[in-house]
Amino acid sequence: MPFYHQLGQIPNKRHIQFRKPDGSLYLEQVMGTKGFSGIQSILYHLNPPTQVSTAKKIRDWATPIEQEGANRHRHFITFEAKIEGDPIDGRLHLLVNEDVALAIAKPVEPMNYFFRNSDGDEIIFVHQGEGILETVFGELPYRPGDYLVIPVGTTYRLEMKSKENRFFIIESFGEITTPKRYRNEHGQLMEHSPFCERDIRVPTKLNTHTELGKFEVRVKARNQLHSYIYDFHPLDVVGWDGYLYPWAFNIDDFEPITGSIHQPPPVHQTFAGPNFVVCSFVPRMYDYHPESIPAPYYHSNVNSDEVLYYVKGNFMSRRGVQEGSLTMHPSGLPHGPHPGKIEASIGKDRTEELAVMVDTFRPLKVTKQALALEDQNYMYSWLP
Known part of the structure; x- marks a missing residue:
């Protein structure tokens, strides 16, 4: 520092x-x-x-x-380790x-x-x-x-x-x-x-x-x-x-940056490393435009892998994740809220989620010892 x-x-x-x-x-x-x-x-x-x-x-x-x-979204339930x-x-x-x-x-x-x-x-x-x-x-x-x-x-x-x-x-x-x-x-x-x-x-x-x-x-x-x-x-x-x-x-001392419409992930950045960043998702007020959609839009990681480590709280855009979950959304695939989460977010004024995100600008590889913790159905969790 x-x-x-x-x-x-x-x-x-x-x-x-x-x-x-x-x-x-x-x-x-x-x-x-x-x-x-x-x-x-x-x-x-x-x-x-x-x-x-x-x-x-x-x-x-x-x-x-x-x-x-196959390149796919991954979910590891670390509390089972x-x-x-x-x-x-x-x-x-x-x-x-x-x-x-x-x-x-x-x-x-x-x-x-x-x-x-x-x-x-x-x-x-x-x-x-x-x-x-x-x-x-x-x-x-x-x-x-x-x-x-x-x-x-x-x-x-x-x-x-x-x-x-x-x-x-x-x-x-x-x-x-x-x-x-x-x-x-x-x-x-x-x-x-x-x-x-x-x-x-x-x-x-x-x-x-x-x-x-x-x-x-x-x-x-x-x-x-x-x-x-x-x-x-x-x-x-x-x-x-x-x-x-x-x-x-x-992480409780991170002051979230909010706006009238949904803010992109870089506003949550806390640290920078060689070819990666670390972000903090903390409890915060939602967007205040009268027609805002608090849930994040679908987005594509064109040149980065996104990893989220879920600490505690209500993860408003996800279903099936829990405290200690670790998800990876690799480059080449769009991702975003699970079915029903977009409509459900409208009208809400606050989120209580707490999570650490790591975005890498070179592809991540999964270790063999991580496989025992994997939710094999996560890739298909966006199906109706």
Whole structure:
């Protein structure tokens, strides 16, 4: 997120001597993107972050893809998944392409290691559960409805505080930003943006760990998962400053843009990634033209796949979907309201739906493990 933040102890200049009470140096790490021309932060460690005692490959990260058949609309009932494991190993990938992977997780085990995605940024949408995102940049408490935006290379662990936890995860192979049209030349969110910096939560508590022992950091790199063992706690930062750090935004703080007639999906955009966007559908007033049709018109995704993850509420243009449903409407096929939903929407003044949408500009592929969750009749649900 492009605004400056700092936590802990830092020297008054970059790249100068910064010493511990015993006279030895803190270890400075510059963490930046795009070859030092993107956003960056500078962190000060107790220990050299390069000091690894063991390194090994655990497994490939990629998930087997289904054998492709007819291009069709898809519906996956994610609440039927028997997902276990922790927040990383418990991820069930459903849809993937060269730019992004979409997964769900319902972890029941704590993370006894730390994780770092070195292939791109992540968004973890918290459907259920509360806890703390522990990171090298400090702690970030989370609650239902939060988007946790975690930049590439961030070492983190999810400390779950609830018995029931459910996440929708967007793994990018590049940078995730706020929409460019809502930012001025200085990076500030402008007046017509549906959210602003006041809505964004950043780490405010930095715990500097001094423990020694054996600590594992699992790293996703080159679409593989690797294990690294350190002889010290990886969250050993005494201070940092910069523009690169994790942050949280709650979907309830998204202010919907409405109009006298139906507004197109881009008004719901919340994030932008490489060849994909993320949108938030939140409770809002319907269109106020006297002859308006609140239900969306039929539309064709000429060059994008549309994915909707249904969080809660009354999904006014759909039938047969439920909390936790994930639908994909691929490019090449028109889609829109189910039979009867257009007429039924006329005269209504409000919707209470809550959903996360991901539109990709390259085709998504369905994983084999998603097939067990599929509603095979969804393609034909528009028949009378």
